[in-house]
Amino acid sequence: MSQPPGVPPDVPPDIPLEGLYGDLIMDHYRRPHNRVPLDVADIEAEEFNPFCGDRTILQLKLDGQGKVSGVSARSEGCSIIQAATSMLSDVLQGKSLCEVTELGERFRDSMYDRAPGNVDDTEGLGDLLALQVVRRYPVRIKCALLPLTALEEGIKAYRAKAH
Numbered sequence: 001m002s003q004p005p006g007v008p009p010d011v012p013p014d015i016p017l018e019g020l021y022g023d024l025i026m027d028h029y030r031r032p033h034n035r036v037p038l039d040v041a042d043i044e045a046e047e048f049n050p051f052c053g054d055r056t057i058l059q060l061k062l063d064g065q066g067k068v069s070g071v072s073a074r075s076e077g078c079s080i081i082q083a084a085t086s087m088l089s090d091v092l093q094g095k096s097l098c099e100v101t102e103l104g105e106r107f108r109d110s111m112y113d114r115a116p117g118n119v120d121d122t123e124g125l126g127d128l129l130a131l132q133v134v135r136r137y138p139v140r141i142k143c144a145l146l147p148l149t150a151l152e153e154g155i156k157a158y159r160a161k162a163h
């Protein structure tokens with residue numbers, strides 16, 4: 001994939017992260033999960049946001065039943081992209097691609113406050129729910145959703161190849 005050379009990282013100041021959700025974001029930022037690259041992956045995707053220098057790389061391995069059996073997630077950039085990539089990587093294991101897609105849609109809804117807010121809408125989102133604090137900073141929502149965009153692009157490319 002293309003690596004735009006010499007893009008100056010014009011990173012806006014990181015948002016103040018307070019409270020329980022803020023702590024959770026900082027935990028993932030400092031100690032991101034599932035960072036070990038996969039040797040062989042069925043789905044691979046990379047997204048880059050030149051505006052703030054965020055980059056995220058996702059890899060998924062599928063088992064014989066089409067369920068996620070391996071996840072690798074790496075990112076660079078601001079605290080939000082790094083936390084979001086780690087959080088997303090945590091909720092994918094064992095899910096079918098349909099379940100992953102559905103979960104992703106609910107995650108995106110939760111970032112735009114479109115969900116009616118009942119328990120079913122947030123079920124399975126895990127630590128991703130903490131990213132709702134980013135809603136107060138609309139320009140940063142893109143940081144939180146970049147790993148999801150990568151995931152969706154990766155699944156789309158995989159399906160195009162498989163059918």
Ligand code: ZN
Pocket residue numbers: 052054077078079080081143
């Ligand atoms: Zn960012």
